[in-house]
Amino acid sequence: MLDLSYIRKQFPGLQSDWILMDNAGGSQMTQAAIHRINEFITSSNVQLGATYHTSHLATQRMIDNQHIMAKYINAADSGEIVMGSSTSMLIRILAMNIGKYFPAGGEIIVTNCDHEANIGAWRELENLGFVIKTWKINPGSFELELDDLKKLLSDKTRLVAFTHTSNILGRINPVKEITQLAHEYGAWVCVDAVAYAPHRPIDVQDWDVDFYVYSFYKTYGPHYAMMYGKKQHLLELPGNNHYFIGQNETAYKFQPGNVNYELAWGVTGIVDYFNNLAVHHNTQNIFELIADHEEKLCKELISFLETKKSVRIIGPKSFDKAIRVPTISFVAGDIDSESIVLKTDKHKIAIRFGDFYAARLIDDLKLRQQNGVIRISMVHYNTMEETQQLIKVLDKVLGADS
Template sequence: MNLNLDYVRKQFPALSGEWTFMDNAGGSQTLKPVADRIYEYLLNTNVQLGASYQVSRVATKRVDDARKKMVEFVNAREDSEIIFGSSTTMLVRILSLCISQNWKEGDEVIVTNCDHEANIGAWRDLEKKGMVIKEWRINPDTFRMETEDLKKLLTDKTKLVAVTHTSNILGTLNPIKDYAKVVHDNGSLICIDGVAHAPHRMIDVQDTDVDFYVFSFYKVYGPHMAMMYGRKELLLNMPGINHFFITNDDVPYKFQPGSVNYELSYGLMGIEEYVNGIAKVHGKEGSFRDNTEFSFRLFAEHEEVLAKTLLDYLNPKNNVKIIGETNYSKDLRVPTVAFMVDNTKSDSIVLKVDESKIGIRFGDFYARHLIDDLGLAERNGVVRVSLVHYNTTEEVNNLIVALDKII
């Protein structure tokens, strides 16, 4: 079954403009059903939550319902496992501050040299508190995070491993279920950055058996906010970061100092409407979770065609090196494709592509360690084309025409 792109693209008003968006790993376009809800919330129910009067009850229910929907979206067990925050960077920071209060000097944390800095820096900073930070390094030949390398770093002092589900540069799908098994067998915890993964694949925190999973909605067709899933017993067993009268049992509130953003939270219900709408136009109707599974499977199939079109063009070129998985298969990668061109700085390519009104991007994308360790900093990082399901083969072909004048 082919994804109904006509339906898909109508849900994103920005796609009818003159620009083609291929910097989606930086931020995706926003769904109209999301924007409509934000607008509606602000104009009609913009009051403080938790009061007895009717408008406050409506507002409270809206934010509560959004959290419930996100329980289904990631397959968590209950509402208290979903923590809303302003960004992934902030949520990982809150987690590191809270969880490390239960750790002692000499305890170990493993970070990668492949992640976005959001899931590295907050952990590395614990060195100042006496914790030992170890680095799990990418295999520079395969661009993979090998499980065998992780095993060598684990000790009886390892408290947590922080790793990405999918790198925002390489696009390679990491086997986080395997990582989680190895980490848990060692008696340690695992924190996954799912930011570059969540726009492309359904998340299942129970099946992958991870302890913490964080991602940002502005890359998943929603607003500028983020969420963290945390396993409930772990959340209960660490101190929070909220006022003294917010009790330890009050999860997720003890990790949400101040108010969450109400209107943006309510906006998340627009993601549900979209996913349900996709299922319906393809003749399928089920629960939100069923529809999520169905829709994201369709997205992955379409994305594979996009990745194939681009990689079939780039792979044979002798002067181009793909930084990441060269195979287009949806079982191996998402269509976030980074590459280098011999003897050419990455910015010069992107600036020329801009002239065709196609938005791509160059740089390190805050995966600074990865770009430094691969020796790509002096070339101004990689060229990154990051596609999502609303992109079309025609758009990719237009990009190829633009690139072909340059490389």
């Protein structure tokens, strides 16, 4: 079992009387990441690549950043780790490259359940002559179905952009199978892992993904992001850097200007955090314990929501850790979702309503008029007591009969 009392001590932001359950919006930062940011600024805040000692230290930390993050996601090569300001920006940089690399007439498949970060940048390639197709969820099961993807794939498909986990639906999509299917048609995949990465381990080699992107401010670190790209692809794509940055560069080609040194060093603190947790719990696989705990929280909340007649869960009703993460969205009849959240605010419970920038999903599900969904997004540092407190408040807010 997770030692929640130990875990919560690792997050200064949790030392308040609020119950923070808007973690898919932004999680708390671990002390280990805060320490690394501080460490960079106070002991190596100089430009890289010079001959003096402090510059050597700063340079080494940036090299270590790529090695540490590559190991964390099981990338084969540290040059495959591209750092950037946000997932939205990294996907835009990638889309610009794909637009230059593939000839017009190529097809790109996007979903209707992604955050707009992994849709809009690709849709804009229509202006360059690409054909954009949409892989829609089954509105009954809220599931992306492989059979529907098969109907869209062709030998002209260049890329499939999809989410590992929707930030509304919470379902873990079968990334390996989807990637394998796309590869059968010679297409690459770009996976948005922002809503997945806080919950489960990442293995880009096992899944064979081409591009895999996520943000650290939702994974216990600072406002910064990372894109994994297969080395061969990074070598082939033109890049966005100065003309004298060689074509044989990988990550550097996609990082015009300096990376943010202190944040890049800061994110290695997230890995320190998970390593420390593994030692504290005497396990090789801390994410197994995390998944078990999250499943218990899901079970508690979903079982409660299922007792409410007016509640419709927007996503899988299953609490199985293999099927979903504890990002749970619902609507209550046709009640304005904002009105519910304004009431829970009063009890110092931080949840949220809206479209979460998955605007096309909310529109396709016809939930715009009621202000989108109510979303409760928990992570491993949330406790059973917090979940029960939320349930108590929701029970009052939703009313006995509903």
